[in-house]
Amino acid sequence: MRQLSLVVTCTDRKMARPAPELLARNLPEGNVDHRVAIWDKRLGEVPRSFSLAQLYQGEHWVQVRVLVETAVSAGLSPQLWVASAGLGLQSVSNTAPPYAATFGARHADSVASTRTERTRWWGRLQEARGATTLSELADQGPALLVLSEPYAAAMHDELRAAGQRGDDVLLIGGERDIPGIHRVPANGALRGALGGTLTSLNVRMAASWLKHWRTGRPLVSAETAASWKRWAAAAEHHERYQRTPMTDEEIREFIRTESARNPGYSRTRLHRLLRESGRACEQKRFALLYAATMEE
Known part of the structure; x- marks a missing residue:
């Protein structure tokens, strides 16, 4: 079976409550490098750890499991990775203690307040804890990246590097187009066809893309892209709101x-x-x- 590197964002819901020192809101003031160093030290001092496959909970993570099953059904061998504001890019087989850290701007445990700081946080966190980089995954073969807008913005430099290195990289969601990466922006008009909440929409879109893919083709082949676009155009339903x-x-x-x-x-x-x-x-x-x- 052909290997697929599958990257998803983490989820706020965890199977256990984080220790107070692993709430990003409790980090001291200071520059990003200093805060990352303190965060990294605290992660190493909390002994209770779980595999990431067990740690994450909620509807988003349920749909991630469905996405993995869809990839297997399509004839692929998915290797699942998690992009985490608290851990960097990690395989789900790795372990970590419960924590609360996010790139979401309006969250109590947001790790930084500006785009520049979030980008720097990701770079320094990757140096301290990251198991690999998006470029390394893109070098290994097809890569499917399912990223929310805040996380893709923080990971922008690494996404650009992946676009330069890989030739079969698909981004579902994201913040902006990246040279060398085929991007399918999040589309709320597909929620009626795909079901679920907006939180899991990108993951459901990724699963739908794989259902249009055929063995032997690149992940981002012209045939798959055309099939997806035809389906999406027919499935779109623009919800009306009383604002x-x-x-x-x-x-x-x-x-x-x-x-x-x-x-x-x-x-x-x-x-x-x-x-x-x-x-x-x-x-x-x-x-x-x-x-x-x-x-x-």
Whole structure:
């Protein structure tokens, strides 16, 4: 069977409660290098460990197991890896204590507050704890990367390197297109066809891609991509939301508050955040109010 390197993001839910020292919120203030060094030391001092296959819980991880089974059914030999803000890139056969660390910007256990800091955290964490790199996996053969936007942003440098080294790398989700990597952006309009929550959507999309793949072809063959696109176009269903209208001043206050809280967020991402919160603002209007607010 052909080997497939399968990389997924970790999940917030663990099988046991982390010790207080392994909550990222309890790291001291300081630069990223200092914080990573302290985090690495703390991980080594907590004795109770589980295999990563056992440690992670929740719907996302249930769907990861389904994805592995789908790869096997497709005639592949999947080797599962986890991209973790607390551990780096690890095989699921490795062990670790329960911990709480994420690249999510609005989480109490976020490891950094800006994109630059998150990218540096990932690089330093990989040097300290990473078992391998995306480039090394891409060198070994086909690689399927299932990454959320915050994690792909933090791993951007490593993704670029993988795109330069591998010739059969597929990214489901992610933050932006990467040269040398075939990317399928997350598509909420497929949730009706694939089921589940938005949390596991990327994993379900990856499983669907493998169902369109045929043995003997590259993972990102033109035939598979065309088959996937035809299916996705037919399966899309754009959900309608009843969002709450906002006044200009309410929108400007939202922009001020969220820009201060998330200084690395673009205008587009702030607009998406507003809409995801159940409030309404047409894109052109938001752009004008954003420009005016940023000039203050």
